[in-house]
Amino acid sequence: MAETATKKERVAKEGSHPLVAIDDGYAQTKLYGQGPDGKIVKRVLRSSVRIGSHGLGSFAGDGAIGLWQTEEGNRYTVSDEIEAEDPRFTDFHLSPINRVLVNHALSTAGFGGVQVDIVTGLPVKEFFKDQRKDEERIQRKRENLQRGAFSRSAGVEAPVLADIQVGCQAIAAYVDWALDDELKTRNDTGKTIAIVDIGGRTTDVAVVVGGRSIDHGRSGTADVGVLDVYKGVLDRVKARFELDDDSLPLSLMNEAVRTGSMQLFGRPNDVAEIVSDVVGQVQERALREIQRRLGRAATLQAVVFVGGGSALFKDIASAYPNGVMAEDPEFANARGLYKYFASRRRG
Ligand SMILES: Nc1ncnc2c1ncn2[C@@H]1O[C@H](COP(=O)(O)OP(=O)(O)OP(=O)(O)O)[C@@H](O)[C@H]1O
Ligand SMILES: [Mg+2]
Incomplete structure (x- = not known):
């Protein structure tokens, strides 16, 4: 058991399997680390899960659609093509849905049946409590993942999670900013x-x-992000096209926000103006929240923007003279978690 193992035993155990970091966000699960063949592996998949088995089958048999069952006896379907459960509930990080997503991401990256050491994340607000590490929550997240998930898709196996660590999301991005791929200080x-x-x-x-x-x-966490853009675009699209459906698949919203075009009634429709309006509004809200904490950030060396929202709000870094857009911002947390725990292994 990890709790009773000495540090030396634990480091030996950690070091014997590939190390993979998973930035398990509300919108996307980003995976970065050593693949089963030793090469760096990088993956992103939507955090799109529905409770129950849904009648979807992947024609390609490539495992992109995952049917999973948890120890509690519930079944889950992971797929971009379904209307997902709203992940914006508070205990997402301790939930069976989170556990299923982590297992699914690892198995699509080739870790089915393979032992792997993983590191996952918690947002700042959940990682710290009263200015200290919230050890209880961190432990609960580890225990949730230790409970495992069972694949119900033919030919798809769950990974074998050997060691499970938990880091802090934005701090991980700091590590990514500070260290290069050789784990040498670059800033x-x-x-x-x-x-x-x-x-x-x-x-x-x-x-x-x-x-x-x-x-x-x-430091802290505000509830504003790209899912608010999707929600805003969805409301406007529903009104414009007189749709009664409550929701549209996340994949469609993602596509619309990225391209300004939405496939409806069998043809592409120009929604660029709606997207640009909503993106502008949500970006303003995000900036207000950032400003509330940092003011004009005059005494800071740099304000480093990461996350998929920073990629979407392309010019947001220019709101600060010392603003910097991270390289490959979507993967900053996952890469940073990996770098931090990889450098610990090297001692
Ligand atoms: N270049 C881009 N253009 C448009 N949208 C993008 C771009 N890059 C990423 N996104 C979107 O940004 C959203 C947020 O991505 P990200 O992976 O940072 O969220 P998350 O980590 O899952 O969320 P949270 O941090 O709140 O848990 C995703 O919906 C993603 O599709
Ligand atoms: Mg995130």
């Missing part, structure tokens, strides 16, 4: 840096002082 960690992680549900702000402490007064 000055002596200064005060803010990381702004705009995700699906949340915008996380983490102010890191001198590379080692968090300024809790200025």
Whole structure:
């Protein structure tokens, strides 16, 4: 058991399997780490799960649609093509849905039946409590993942989770900013840096002082993100096309937001104006939340923008003279979690 193992035993155990980081967000599950063949593997899939078995079959048999069952006896379907459960509930990170997504992501990345050490994340607001690490919540997240999930899709196996660690999402992005792929320092960690992680549900702000402490007064999580853009676009599209349906698949919303076009009634429809209006509104809301914490950020060395929302709000970094858009912002947390735990392994 991890709790009773000595540190030496634990490090030996951690080091013996591939290490994979999973940034298990409300909108997307991003995976980055060592593949079963030792090469770096990088994957993103929608955090799109529905309770129950839904009559979908992948023609290609490529496992892209996952049917899963948990120890509690419930069944789940993972697929872009279904109307997903709303992941914006508070205990997502401790839920069977989260467990299914982590297992599904690993099995699509080739870890079916393979032992793997994983590191997952919690948002700033959940990782810390009263300015300390919330050890109880971290432990609950590990225990949830330890309970495992069983694949109900033919030919698809669940991964074998050997060691499970939990890191903090925005702090992970700080590590990604600070270290290069060889785990060498690439940016000055002596200064005060803010990381702004705009995700699906949340915008996380983490102010890191001198590379080692968090300024809790200025750090925190606001409930605004790209899922608000989807919601806003959905409402406007429903009104314009007189749709009665409650919802549209996330894949359709994602496509519309990225391309300004939406496939409805068998043909593409121009929704660029709706998208640009809604994107502008949500970006303003996100900026207000960031400003509430950082003010004009005059004393900060840099304000580093990460997360899929930063990729969508392309010019958001220019709101600050010291604003910086991270390279490949969507993967910053996953890569940072990987770098942090990989550098710990190397000692
Ligand atoms: N270039 C882009 N253009 C448009 N949308 C994008 C782009 N890159 C990412 N996105 C979208 O941004 C959203 C948020 O992505 P991200 O992976 O950061 O969210 P998350 O980590 O799951 O959410 P949270 O951090 O709130 O848990 C996703 O819906 C994704 O499809
Ligand atoms: Mg995120």
